[in-house]
Amino acid sequence: MLTVLLWGVPNLGAASATLAAESRYYLPSAAASGIVTVRPHGRAEAALTVLTEAVAVKETGPAATVAKLGEIYTFSPSFAALTQNRPTLVTFWNLQPDDAHDFALMGPGDDTSILMYVKLPPLAKTSYVFTFHRPGLYTFMCLRHQPEMSGQFLVLPVSREKPSVKAGNATAKP
Numbered sequence: 001m002l003t004v005l006l007w008g009v010p011n012l013g014a015a016s017a018t019l020a021a022e023s024r025y026y027l028p029s030a031a032a033s034g035i036v037t038v039r040p041h042g043r044a045e046a047a048l049t050v051l052t053e054a055v056a057v058k059e060t061g062p063a064a065t066v067a068k069l070g071e072i073y074t075f076s077p078s079f080a081a082l083t084q085n086r087p088t089l090v091t092f093w094n095l096q097p098d099d100a101h102d103f104a105l106m107g108p109g110d111d112t113s114i115l116m117y118v119k120l121p122p123l124a125k126t127s128y129v130f131t132f133h134r135p136g137l138y139t140f141m142c143l144r145h146q147p148e149m150s151g152q153f154l155v156l157p158v159s160r161e162k163p164s165v166k167a168g169n170a171t172a173k174p
């Protein structure tokens with residue numbers, strides 16, 4: 001006889017709170033993977049590093065600016081051109097010791113649904129291999145620092161013509 005004990009489940013306390021917080025983050029769903037595939041590791045044909053840059057922070061920014069506008073960060077670069085169906089390793093460097101950032105990807109075009117949402121912990125490099133399957137303009141942002149911490153990937157289309165490579169050359173090495 002199968003017995004399932006549930007009496008301890010509602011009292012997980014801190015562990016469940018941590019799980020709830022972590023569950024806010026996600027990679028593209030099966031449906032969204034038709035637009036962009038994102039993997040923590042894997043083969044890449046191009047690479048890009050995106051820094052989190054502090055423009056004004058409470059420790060170093062002009063007091064009047066920080067008092068009026070708060071801490072200000074940007075992604076650097078905040079714009080990059082990528083190629084459709086070309087696996088690209090994007091490495092985010094959070095350069096701040098005391099501030100977490102995050103990365104929410106939207107698009108293409110006017111579609112504001114969030115395809116993926118991941119955290120960028122302090123003083124850490126966070127990498128993913130992105131393969132965009134649809135050309136277009138994709139907006140990304142750190143939801144903690146809006147509206148200034150935003151950027152765009154422009155995904156350029158690949159030619160629809162198939163390369164005329166002989167089968168015998170497919171495994172040839174230089």
Ligand SMILES: [Cu+2]
Binds near residue numbers: 073101143144149
């Ligand atoms: Cu941020």
